[in-house]
């Protein structure tokens with residue numbers, strides 16, 4: 012039987028460990044690589060900010076404009092971060108004491124970003140702060156700061172069906188337009204059927220581009236649905252299960268939805284008629300939550316700590332905590348503004364908040380340890396909160 | 403439940419500033435806070451943990467990194483992690499697995515075995531798979547105990563060379579010889595050696611380079627003390643540690659990268675973060691030394707020796723992970739194992755060699771968290787987490803426009819490989835998918851090539867060498883490095899321990915020298 016011991020090995024080898032180590036150091040070059048491929052790629056895809064400038068403004072409909080954004084060489088920006096069709100840019104706005112940001116889906120194609128431009132479409136929102144600010148102020152030459160492309164509303168070939176039916180409303184067409192372009196350019200491989208709901212014919216955004224794409228590319232079909240107008244060549248009414256069935260391809264498909272809250276509400280009941288599995292239904296946030304608890308308080312105090320500074324601000328219980336802070340000039344962080352990305356994650360030190368059903372997408376441990384997403388939390392009492400804005 | 407704490411103003415001067423809230427950074431800060439220090443932790447990301455985190459997709463919350471946490475043990479028989487957490491007053495809802503691992507190796511001399519935890523059971527199962535291997539396997543574990551004793555003796559600070567060489571000879575052999583050398587010397591049959599080396603990916607270096615002492619400590623910590631998982635993913639662990647710091651009046655700031663480490667006359671005295679100068683008696687960096695030398699320190703503050711030390715070392719393994727949220731339960735899919743290693747050859751050296759290219763997938767680990775934490779995803783669903791390790795050379799320049807196709811192609815290969823080897827279908831049930839490449843880890847961790855493993859363990863750069871020589875390798879006075887790149891290498895239990903011990907060292911030192 013073999014002896015099971017280490018006797019054949021020399022314990023004195025131990026004494027050579029440190030000398031050997033030192034000899035490796037002595038022989039090495041006093042230099043560390045400047046960069047690594049994986050870090051280069053990460054930096055190219057996810058710059059902290061992008062400094063851009065408006066190069067073109069095009070009136071799209073009565074209440075929307077398409078802005079072309081290019082790198083701002085004066086600010087040291089020379090190229091744009093590449094992205095996946097469906098992603099958005101967070102646009103930073105500083106106006107008076109208010110510092111805020113909003114996500115806008117990129118409607119140009121990923122390839123366009125390599126050619127040096129992004130396009131976004133801004134539609135007026137009644138009472139909206141940022142959209143109206145942009146529409147009133149942005150012109151050729153306006154300097155704009157944005158985030159890197161963000162968001163998960165993308166086509167995933169290992170997850171999604173080869174056929175996608177996209178249901179869009181209003182400016183919700185933008186990420187799908189980018190996807191359609193990516194298909195036409197060979198960047199993405201899928202067949203796309205778009206059901207695009209608008210109020211009137213004249214409120215259809217990017218009509219011309221959509222028509223050209225569907226003409227040129229047999230993998231792209233576009234159906235226009237008008238809710239407030241009867242016209243030949245258009246579907247009439249809201250987008251329903253029966254309309255989806257009418258245009259959906261044979262077999263399995265994924266349903267991508269992007270539009271205003273009202274569209275999601277009206278589709279809710281319709282989905283059950285389509286017998287889709289949950290994995291086949293994808294939905295972009297694209298709208299903030301404006302639905303506080305019915306018994307929300309009229310006014311509360313928010314004591315907020317940011318950058319180590321304390322401040323107490325008066326707020327309405329009807330505003331999300333994020334909005335309340337922004338209105339008070341506190342630069343709180345946010346990206347998606349819909350509860351999903353977690354970037355606004357803040358520490359609730361004391362007080363109670365209301366999180367509308369379906370919007371609580373926190374990590375489990377965050378809920379346990381008192382972290383909230385202020386973009387979809389409403390104060391129910393006076394609260395103390397710590398936020399972590401980037402400087 | 404929100405904590406009952408009061409907000410307070412932030413000070414501009416701390417006893418210590420910790421750059422990075424990874425495992426080691428958090429533990430270092432928590433230990434210093436326990437010692438009455440005022441600490442400030444700066445974290446670039448919006449969450450703590452570094453690798454030790456989780457993320458959400460749809461109705462799933464994925465574990466980002468942890469496969470199994472070594473050295474947890476039970477309340478009755480606590481391991482080092484449980485003891486450290488008790489010291490902090492942290493109570494984690496631990497969930498245990500039945501088995502240590504299953505390993506399937508293809509090729510000549512291949513095998514499919516499931517190894518239980520517990521030394522007796524492990525050795526018995528080894529004997530069943532490889533007759534005649536019981537004694538040598540048991541001998542390896544017995545050496546494990548001697549190795550532990552040797553480390554304790556060495557770190558007692560009172561070492562008599564005579565005693566060391568006479569009473570700890572096996573320890574000395576084990577720290578100065580590789581896993582391969584020692585297992586052969588033990589007379590372990592080849593196949594048993596191969597099975598015994600299954601854990602090498604957890605250290606990310608070939609078994610011809612990893613010293614037997616380090617490997618044995620790790621295997622021992624997995625097999626003797628029961629490995630466990632936190633109920634609410636790694637994020638639970640990171641938040642529990644963060645809470646200790648905050649409750650002891652420490653500060654943790656997120657989205658707050660450190661931009662500069664301030665030095666004067668070769669001593670660190672503070673940092674710049676968020677555009678302001680903040681001062682401290684000690685600065686602890688949880689980021690890579692390379693990163694600090696390149697972008698945080700003034701070039702004059704970095705000695706030639708520090709650069710040579712960094713230059714001599716190689717970046718450890720890179721990761722490529724696929725996270726799947728599936729719309730069927732583990733039972734429905736037929737998944738029974740929590741953790742499976744899939745090798746395309748039984749030889750660990752070859753497994754390592756082949757990980758130098760994206761064309762081969764010689765080493766894959768697949769985990770189904772539901773088998774360890776049944777309610778870790780909603781009823782009727784499950785998650786599968788497939789990881790492969792790559793050597794630095796495997797990830798070359800990828801153009802941004804080629805990235806999505808490349809990562810999906812490679813992810814598909816991994817999923818297919820799992821499906822084929824396990825006879826389990828996943829593809830039709832993918833409800834959510836996330837793919838993390840070296841670029842993803844580089845984005846979140848900021849380490850070279852995104853490695854979560856620090857510097858590769860080499861025969862000349864073992865844990866013991868790093869510990870023994872630590873004093874001679876400090877680059878800047880009052881600046882300490884903690885993390886996977888530190889003395890004990892990668893892994894949760896080791897980075898926790900590393901952070902804790904450096905925290906204690908600083909606390910003692912500053913107490914001795916008095917605070918400025």
Ligand SMILES: Cc1cc2nc3c(=O)[nH]c(=O)nc-3n(C[C@H](O)[C@H](O)[C@H](O)COP(=O)(O)OP(=O)(O)OC[C@H]3O[C@@H](n4cnc5c(N)ncnc54)[C@H](O)[C@@H]3O)c2cc1C
Nearest residue numbers: 422424425426446452453467469470660689885886893894
């Ligand atoms: C896919 C995967 C699987 C793994 N499986 C296991 C396993 O099963 N078991 C196990 O034990 N280990 C496992 N590991 C390894 C383990 O996660 C790591 O070794 C360990 O977490 C490293 O900890 P660290 O302390 O070095 O911190 P890191 O995780 O490296 O974190 C460093 C932190 O510092 C921050 N930082 C860096 N620079 C700055 C700056 N300038 N300013 C502010 N902040 C900064 C980073 O953002 C990060 O949060 C796995 C890792 C991965 C990725």
Ligand code: FES
Nearest residue numbers: 346348350353386
């Ligand atoms: S901003 Fe995305 S979750 Fe709040």
